[in-house]
Amino acid sequence: MAGELSPSPILQDALVILGAAGIVIPVFARFKITPVIGFILIGILVGPFGLGALVYDYDWLQYITISDPEGLDPFAEFGIILLLFTIGLELSFNRLWQMRRLVFGLGAMELLVIGSSLAFVLAMMGQFWIGALALGFALAFSSTAIVLPISGTRSPVGRAALSMLLFEDIMIVPIVFILGALAPYAQSDGDSSIVTVLWQGGLVVIALLVLGRIALPRLFAQAARTKSPELFLAASLLVVIGASLATAATGLSPIVGALIAGLLIAETEYHGEVESIMEPFKGLALGIFLITVGMSIDLRSIWENLWPIVAAVVLVLVFKALVTGMLLRFMGARRSTAAETGILMASPSETTLIVLSAAGSAMLIQPGTAQFWQIVTAIGLTVTPLLAMLGRAIGRHVEPVPELTEEERGEPRVIIIGVGRVGMLVADMLKAHDRPYVAIDSDADLISEARKLGYLATFGDAARGDALSRLGIERSPAVVLTMDEPVLAQRLTHKLRKAYPDLLIVARARDSVHAADLYRAGASHAVPETLESSLQLSEAVLGDIGVPMGPVIASIHEKRDEFRDLIQKDAGLEHKPKLRTSSLQN
Template identity: 30%
Template sequence: MSVDTQGTDLVQLVALLGAAVIAVPISKRLGLGTVLGYLAAGLVIGPYGLRLFTDPQAILHVAELGVVLFLFIIGLEMRPSRLWSLRGEIFGLGLAQVIACGALLTGLGIAAGFAPAVAFIAGMGFVLSSTAIVMQILEERGDTATPAGQRVISILLLEDLAIVPLLAIVALLGSHGSTGEEHSRWLSILIAIGSLAALIAAGRWLLNPMFRILANVQAREVMTAAALLVVLGAALAMQVGGLSMAMGAFLAGVLLSESSFRHQLEADIEPFRGILLGLFFLSVGMSLDLGVIARHWQTILLAVIAYMALKSLGIYVVARLLKADHAEAMTRAALLAQGGEFAFVLYAAAAGAGIFTGEVNAMLTATIILSMALTPLVVLSLKWLLPPPTPEQLDEDFDGAGGRVLMIGFGRFGQISAQFLLAEGVDVTAIDSDAEMIRAASRFGFKVYFGDGTRLDVLRAAGIERSQIVAICTDKQEVTDKIVELIQSEFPFVQLYVRSYDRGHTLRLLKKGVNYQMRETLESAFTFGAAALEGLGVAPERIADIAENLRTRDAARLAAQQAGGLLSAGRDMFVTKPFKPEPEPLTVPKRESRALNKEAESATAEPAD
């Protein structure tokens, strides 16, 4: 390779990385998501921008591996039992949506004047949503593991499967039905079945022993290479069989989902997945043919609007018929309204079979790309189309309230604390503002009242005048402080026992004069550290001495910080010195308080939980 060619390759590589590094953070900062940033960057550096790349299809073929790796990681999260539990969504919901949307878009194409075969292939190509874009948006929103997200994934899996019969239909529509071609089609079906069976057999009997042998070698780079080999090998097996590469990678992930090497595989694949998926979006942006758009902009714009609107309508109707609520149906329609990367494959096959002309293929491809680019904006528009979710409300009914202890906040901290009181027969009135938590607590026999502890009327209704102790177990510092101030102002004689967030919060509570405070992680951290020493074989007497010394030191520092007005300590700090046999006194003379303050400020600490 010549030096000039090498320099050109390096310029293109730097351009790809630079475009992503610049465009994606800007897009993310504007609230548009990462996908739109990648697409815009690809358009800028592509053939119709700065012309740093003239053949985006070559990059697209490599970048499709990003989608393959993404599906492999999704497969690792889908155990066979979990996938089996989704069979209703995959072959029920997914199939219903594909058929309904396919019928609507085919009818639209026929109404627009296309021949039935052209209208069918054009519409079905648009039915196949973009797995890469939808999965990226779901991941950014943190919805991949939610029930609604799982239903979207099920639909995407069915659409990936649908590419196989659609390609067979294209071959059938494009052929003249000769005996040789019919024999070839049957042979292709047998090869596809054989490839699928071989992949399942390899995943069941070969992969785990292979990774066990490689793990014993203890060469990290070999394990990474093996992970890539499994993913790309599975994709190749499916491609040879005429199936989807992404589906092969997904199946390989499912077969390894119960392997003890699952987490290692995911860690090895993740960096490659992220880079290649970004490259895929960049190459899609480069592939947008602005020349075709300039010549047929009215037709393409109308096609994008009509196809997306009609497909969204079909998705919404199917979702509502299958018992989804309005918000989930709207979200699903926005996520899946676009065409996807498998449409490129289907349209290219249709052009090769003579069903499409080159110009029609270019126009439909541009329609798909524009719909993909619009998807992040459509999803963002849901903020205005859907009302913000409001927490479920319960009636504030305090009939029977008024125990000796009023507990405000009944989360994980409050529930454990309440068990001590209830074990002694102490009457506890618990209030919380989380409706779902209240329902969950009622299933275990706890009576928790719905109410906001920062409201004076709620405190009176909960019987605070009859309470000896108010236990404030809320988990937000600002809420806790507001409740403390309200109670001290209106009910100054009630005892306040308060859950503290960290050391700084403890100092503020001590300044307010609460009767008792406890950092939420302090005792569990002491117990954890003691258990770790026990696991290392340290004698129990020694562990007890260390614990006592650390408690005394911590109390002394806290007293010194309180006396010195050091209220800025936002971390739970412990000494890093070796244990001293004699503990420091709990009462700290004033002359030593500054030294202890200095020690507390300089001590190495980890952030509070």
């Protein structure tokens, strides 16, 4: 009919994506399954090889299918950029420097050994050596977008995975350039192009580091003064997009700029607010990326080449898992960590698809070969959550972590989150006053060491799942957060206060600014390390110069209360949170 308005393809695609998110996330959360699988399955269902193929026969299907899969690619790329940005927020330059041995040692060995080994096998199977090299290194990549949300970045598995993935992200640009230089019709200036990208990219990175340290605190301070969430969100998006465009303009990957932006903001006191604001956008954009992965899977083509595809998937997964696990053992990792990380990192990556596309454009591999390995990669991405569960089960089997007995779970206990130096000291004080406790940590090495020293400790990630529920947090008189992870402590405090309004939450803080953040998140008490060290120094000097200990202790307590009141005032709290009455009090 003339003048009839046709539905907007963009709005139709938005309807499908938001509808998928509204269905997938609650349903899979109910069954405690990662929504990664759900988004990929939705992509298969609504993509051009699923219901989208029937649109011409049934017009009404256009409202529940994706009409232009390629149109979602920019949103999928933005999801990966936001993912790397939030990873940067969880890190810091000091922590990254501490990981340099893993990144440039373990990460380099993993990529080089797996890439060259797969290339050798493919060459022996008849693939021309340049194409075999391209395929080998393409398949050696693992998925940053899927692996890190599953593993986190703080457990031994998460740290090992992060180090390898960071090196892979660094190597994307050199590998793509080398493939272009090896192309049959490549220009002779390939080497000079790489050098140009490296020096220009290096200058941009240095400029971002310098300008970021100067400008970002002022930018977010101004946004904070307005008390406008919209302005804070706009400033966050400005920083991450600007940094990504700056690195992309020199030929580097935009995710390098996103990671640097996250690291810079992590050094400011506004990192917690930025992370909470960006979290929903990251999750939705990541869901779009996973839907695009699902849309690339052609079930008919898989069926026609079922056994070769199955064999390729199994061989790649097994080989990568074995090599990664052996390298981790060589680097000194525990058997459980090596087994779980190796299996988790076994699948190919979204980066594999980028490298395959570059190899195809450079005419290093045939289109049919590229399509075959794209299907293998899509299937590998789909099964990554299943690999995570398999790896966790095998890791616990090869090296079981001591669990609490039923008797140890029975009575209400103070829960100590973190079993490092501070956590053990808190446990010692609780034992000295006959107060039952239990410590929880996601580092299996720390748990085993604490058990050997006689501490009641169990393995678990307090930030995930029902780990604290298993310890009886509903009946616990208090929770003590001892980890030296400011972002995690603040996030966990907020989560606990929301779930348990009357719970006594005592948190370790780096300084008075971090303590104020913890009070705003809901901490009952936040103890700054800098304050306590100053008070201990004062106590020591006053006692040694002859001041009676009674007045000294009284003045120390008075000064501590004074500083606590000031910090709470800075946090905008007029009254302390209501505390649960302890069932262990005499």
